[in-house]
């Protein structure tokens with residue numbers, strides 16, 4: 001049986017006189033080698049995309065991180081350039097895609113900007129420049145031109161009782177990397193906190209009453225998927241959920257013929 005497809009979100013970037021819909025290779029690599037699925041990049045064309053048609057074809061959705069931020073107008077925040085950069089074409093794609101993915105019970109893994117999009121898509125808000133808040137550590141990447149240094153694993157997160165992630169990792173705490181200046185502020189009504197940092201920052205959520213795997217993490221498991229056990233476990237769990245969903249859909253289609 002061929003590996004199921006997983007749609008991966010893209011950023012809209014302009015360089016070299018072209019407009020690109022692109023995502024960093026680490027997400028594609030993690031989907032392929034960590035989750036064992038066939039990644040396909042989804043252009044950020046917003047409502048021009050038939051999300052139902054897409055979700056009829058893919059077994060899962062992966063929403064990636066990005067330097068850009070969810071536009072504050074989408075959650076009642078301050079839309080000044082201070083809270084940028086923005087990528088409104090991406091927002092117009094990921095937020096309705098996330099809602100439809102959750103509604104249809106298609107497995108979803110949302111990473112960094114992705115957990116923030118998941119929270120906003122389901123009615124929550126975001127905190128900006130969290131490092132400026134009293135008692136909150138600096139969650140931004142260490143100042144370095146070397147990506148491995150920027151994505152270094154460097155702080156613990158602890159899991160909530162009876163959480164998806166505590167079951168996946170079989171432990172109450174893992175060490176993660178941290179490359180963000182925003183975070184979940186008001187939790188969307190259908191979300192459950194799965195993990196927090198020592199300063200209380202929400203580091204992972206899951207969708208309550210989800211029909212399938214539906215998890216968002218603030219850290220970057222894709223970056224060290226080849227060498228870090230905890231990073232690999234989350235992609236393996238996502239891949240298993242995707243295969244289960246694809247197999248169930250195939251059985252239902254066969255039964256309907």
Ligand SMILES: N[C@@H](CCC(=O)NCCCC(=O)O)C(=O)O
Pocket residue numbers: 064065066067068069111112113114141179180181182183
């Ligand atoms: N922009 C948001 C989300 C952070 C995120 O997705 N980071 C990915 C890597 C970005 C980089 O390479 O600097 C925020 O800052 O909270």
